[in-house]
Amino acid sequence: MASSVAQKRLFHEYKNLSTNPPEGITAGPVSEDDMFYWEALIEGPGGTPFEGGVFAAELKFPKDYPLSPPTMKFVSGGVWHPNVYPNGTVCISILHPPGDDPNHYEHASERWSPIQSVEKILISVMSMLAEPNDESPANVEAAKMWRERRSEYEQKVRDEVRKGLGL
Amino acid sequence: MEQSFDLPDSTDWLDTPVSLLAPLESSLRCQVCKDFFDTPVITSCSHTFCSLCIRRCLSTEGKCPTCRSGDQELKLRRNWLVQEILEAFQNARESVLTLAKKEAARIAAGTTEDPEPPHKKRRLREDSEDQEVHGTENGPQGVRTRSQTQVVQAPAAGRDHGRTSGSLEVVEDSQDEDCEPGDGTVACPICARRMKNEAVFAHLDSCTGNSNPVANPASNNPSSFGSLRPPARQMPISPSKAPERLPAMNYSLLKDTQLRKKFRDLGIPNWGPRQLLQRRHIEWMNLWNANCDSSFPKSKRALLRELDVWERTQGGLAPTQSSLGQTAAVMAKDFDTAQWSVNHGTDFKRLIENARKKSEAQVRSTISGVKPTSEQGDMPVDRLAEPPVEDEAEGLRAARWEPQIPDNMP
Numbered sequence: 001m002a003s004s005v006a007q008k009r010l011f012h013e014y015k016n017l018s019t020n021p022p023e024g025i026t027a028g029p030v031s032e033d034d035m036f037y038w039e040a041l042i043e044g045p046g047g048t049p050f051e052g053g054v055f056a057a058e059l060k061f062p063k064d065y066p067l068s069p070p071t072m073k074f075v076s077g078g079v080w081h082p083n084v085y086p087n088g089t090v091c092i093s094i095l096h097p098p099g100d101d102p103n104h105y106e107h108a109s110e111r112w113s114p115i116q117s118v119e120k121i122l123i124s125v126m127s128m129l130a131e132p133n134d135e136s137p138a139n140v141e142a143a144k145m146w147r148e149r150r151s152e153y154e155q156k157v158r159d160e161v162r163k164g165l166g167l
Numbered sequence: 168m169e170q171s172f173d174l175p176d177s178t179d180w181l182d183t184p185v186s187l188l189a190p191l192e193s194s195l196r197c198q199v200c201k202d203f204f205d206t207p208v209i210t211s212c213s214h215t216f217c218s219l220c221i222r223r224c225l226s227t228e229g230k231c232p233t234c235r236s237g238d239q240e241l242k243l244r245r246n247w248l249v250q251e252i253l254e255a256f257q258n259a260r261e262s263v264l265t266l267a268k269k270e271a272a273r274i275a276a277g278t279t280e281d282p283e284p285p286h287k288k289r290r291l292r293e294d295s296e297d298q299e300v301h302g303t304e305n306g307p308q309g310v311r312t313r314s315q316t317q318v319v320q321a322p323a324a325g326r327d328h329g330r331t332s333g334s335l336e337v338v339e340d341s342q343d344e345d346c347e348p349g350d351g352t353v354a355c356p357i358c359a360r361r362m363k364n365e366a367v368f369a370h371l372d373s374c375t376g377n378s379n380p381v382a383n384p385a386s387n388n389p390s391s392f393g394s395l396r397p398p399a400r401q402m403p404i405s406p407s408k409a410p411e412r413l414p415a416m417n418y419s420l421l422k423d424t425q426l427r428k429k430f431r432d433l434g435i436p437n438w439g440p441r442q443l444l445q446r447r448h449i450e451w452m453n454l455w456n457a458n459c460d461s462s463f464p465k466s467k468r469a470l471l472r473e474l475d476v477w478e479r480t481q482g483g484l485a486p487t488q489s490s491l492g493q494t495a496a497v498m499a500k501d502f503d504t505a506q507w508s509v510n511h512g513t514d515f516k517r518l519i520e521n522a523r524k525k526s527e528a529q530v531r532s533t534i535s536g537v538k539p540t541s542e543q544g545d546m547p548v549d550r551l552a553e554p555p556v557e558d559e560a561e562g563l564r565a566a567r568w569e570p571q572i573p574d575n576m577p
Binding site for chain 1: 174176177178181198199200201202220223224227228230232233235476477480481485
């Protein structure tokens with residue numbers, strides 16, 4: 001009874017993701033006692049330097065989810081990517097509530113809405129890995145490298161992927 | 168919580184031969200709460216949501232979650248057709264799903280001796296229905312979902328009274344109740360309001376829906392008309408419970424005391440800082456007005472319970488050590504010191520108690536005897552002097568420093 005709207009909705013999403021997971025994505029609460037803290041695994045999209053990598057991320061949901069979006073952060077050493085802060089926090093428009101646009105570049109239509117879901121976030125992040133948006137980079141260094149020295153960027157990403165896999 | 172994980176879901180269909188029902192089911196679910204529509208309403212932009220869900224969205228953002236065009240709560244209209252479709256679907260869901268799963272299991276087991284799946288289906292359906300429906304001698308055909316359940320609803324509502332109805336469709340009925348957002352409630356046979364099972368008789372004593380409550384419960388039972396409209400009209404039990412919509416309030420025009428008085432008049436908690444009061448009132452307005460839309464309005468008590476759930480999950484009683492920085496949106500100036508001290512008083516006392524004991528013990532055992540003068544000053548020194556007491560040191564530090572926070576607040 002005391003379970004909130006947010007918890008119930010997260011249960012729905014969890015069930016949906018575990019019975020019908022999108023390709024290359026796994027996600028679920030770390031413990032079923034706390035539905036507001038999830039862990040996700042994303043495969044690096046094929047045909048990109050991230051290919052072959054598996055990236056772990058944590059998702060934290062606000063109590064008024066789905067009115068407000070969760071936050072997402074890559075764990076185990078960040079991801080070298082223009083839209084990922086050096087500490088791993090993902091900066092992508094779908095995770096930003098329409099009300100606040102600190103960067104003044106995102107269309108409202110790309111941003112969070114209660115009808116979005118964990119699945120859509122993770123799919124967006126996957127495609128973000130493949131196609132960085134360098135308009136307002138979270139990691140300026142990575143963005144610069146991506147723009148100006150693409151091959152070096154790709155090499156660095158590949159190295160990190162290998163390192164992440166313990167090779 | 169574990170049984171919540173058995174939530175019925177559109178993916179239930181995926182591994183069955185009728186996996187094409189999955190998109191049908193998911194379109195009968197609200198995109199915001201992912202549950203079956205509860206009191207579906209349609210926006211000006213023609214998107215359908217639960218009444219409560221869209222009210223919550225509109226009150227935070229003022230936009231349709233699907234297309235982001237602006238909308239107002241006043242423009243929401245009931246979507247009766249969706250409700251009817253949904254009811255029909257929910258009535259059929261369990262039996263069809265059981266059937267589909269049996270079929271899936273049969274296929275998986277490789278018992279393909281039956282060459283005609285559609286025919287078989289039909290027969291299975293009859294079997295399963297006959298098992299569920301006790302003592303139905305009419306209608307040998309399997310196709311009788313909707314009309315059947317409608318007929319049955321009338322006696323079911325009065326079943327708490329005298330078990331007059333012979334054919335107890337326990338299955339169908341309990342299924343219906345599951346669809347209710349409430350918690351195992353039953354309908355009052357007179358006014359059709361839903362309430363806890365044990366509350367029915369107490370309520371009957373005061374129910375003015377009929378001058379002679381017990382005599383003839385079936386005759387004025389509204390559900391003979393289909394389950395949609397009538398209960399709303401029969402709802403008013405006492406004048407205060409008439410489902411009148413709550414108007415929005417202009418908070419900035421009201422002083423704190425006026426606001427709190429309004430809350431008292433509404434019968435909702437009026438403690439906490441202003442910002443919390445506003446949020447609580449918005450939630451209350453959403454709960455209340457969504458309930459006005461409902462075909463089965465809940466009692467004010469039930470709504471207050473829901474408000475209490477909100478209070479404990481998102482409101483003033485929500486756990487504050489939320490994992491997310493964003494939820495710590497209570498600004499320093501809005502911090503309710505008094506309330507905080509009340510809520511956490513015992514914790515603080517216990518921690519301080521522990522800390523005192525600990526520090527006294529340490530003072531005695533510390534040979535160096537470094538001036539344990541001020542309460543706060545001695546802390547770091549003690550920790551230096553005695554590092555091995557890991558857990559205790561941790562607790563001690565917490566005891567010393569955390570409780571200070573509220574005092575330092577403006």
